[in-house]
């Protein structure tokens with residue numbers, strides 16, 4: 301048994317180092333080897349029949365149920381989420397969201413989706429779920445009264461995300477989850493930004509916590525994966541549905557994700573510190589109208605973040621004061637230390653021009669500012685570079701914005 305289970309009182313860093321490292325999976329080496337396997341060979345027919353009857357975790361059957369490499373990653377993620385009985389792995393973050401939705405929802409059900417959710421989540425509500433006869437209803441997660449009014453007899457699940465995608469609002473997640481529970485609906489949180497280190501979701505009343513492991517857990521921009529962790533009953537349902545859907549992740553990617561996980565806490569701390577320094581510097585610049593970073597005192601959502609979260613992350617946005625989209629794009633193009641691209645949470649910094657109003661039906665963009673001219677935004681993913689170098693790069697790119 302791994303150390304995190306034997307000593308639940310151990311500190312977070314110690315648990316991250318020990319999680320999932322069962323000796324029966326690692327053998328005589330530190331990490332579980334990469335078990336590339338479709339077929340499991342049985343000793344004899346009796347063992348084959350016993351294997352077929354059992355559908356327990358951590359038992360070889362056939363490649364679709366994974367191998368010690370995937371089990372070690374799932375167990376490590378479970379150990380980091382207080383209250384979780386198990387974790388299901390999915391081939392991407394979007395696949396995790398789909399896998400959870402297909403577990404919870406039936407034709408005729410209503411699902412409430414946070415208006416500031418990740419855009420593909422929104423598209424899943426309008427596409428896949430609508431096609432299956434599920435009705436998505438989008439809500440402003442900052443308006444608890446309007447949210448509660450949307451519940452009906454058919455509301456089966458609520459999909460939450462905080463900070464909001466691109467616009468970074470921090471909703472009162474414990475209150476939203478408590479209302480869902482009182483109404484008999486399952487609450488699901490996309491916890492990719494904070495991870496359980498920054499927001500222990502199940503301990504705060506959320507029923508299912510999912511993540512795009514592609515981002516922080518992988519941490520090196522070299523894999524795609526997702527996860528969903530839950531208590532015993534929901535974990536069993538998620539696992540059964542994943543088996544029905546044929547969901548499986550490759551052992552090579554699982555080994556990469558495990559390697560990333562071992563330094564997650566260090567990277568998050570470094571990113572958070574750098575991000576705070578960069579956000580504070582940006583706040584003092586006349587070119588910038590608004591810095592949308594929950595860790596920054598005075599920024600939207602800061603008080604709620606401080607109350608509910610136990611850590612930060614390196615992803616935030618800011619809005620230019622005036623200017624147009626072309627000036628904003630000049631700024632992004634002038635950056636030399638930031639890659640231009642989707643994704644985030646890697647060791648390298650990224651910049652992305654953003655126009656969230658295209659993905660909102662209930663919430664203003666920028667947050668709190670209706671009908672504002674200052675709407676051209678940039679999202680930055682802060683990596684592990686020296687923050688002084690990143691600030692100098694941003695400063696020279698601001699000259700391109702002014703030009």
Ligand SMILES: *Cc1c(COP(=O)(O)O)cnc(C)c1O
Pocket residue numbers: 392393394395418465490492493511512513514515524525526643
């Ligand atoms: C990237 C992302 C996802 C999707 O993850 P993929 O692995 O790219 O499918 C889901 N939620 C959030 C918040 C994300 O940033």
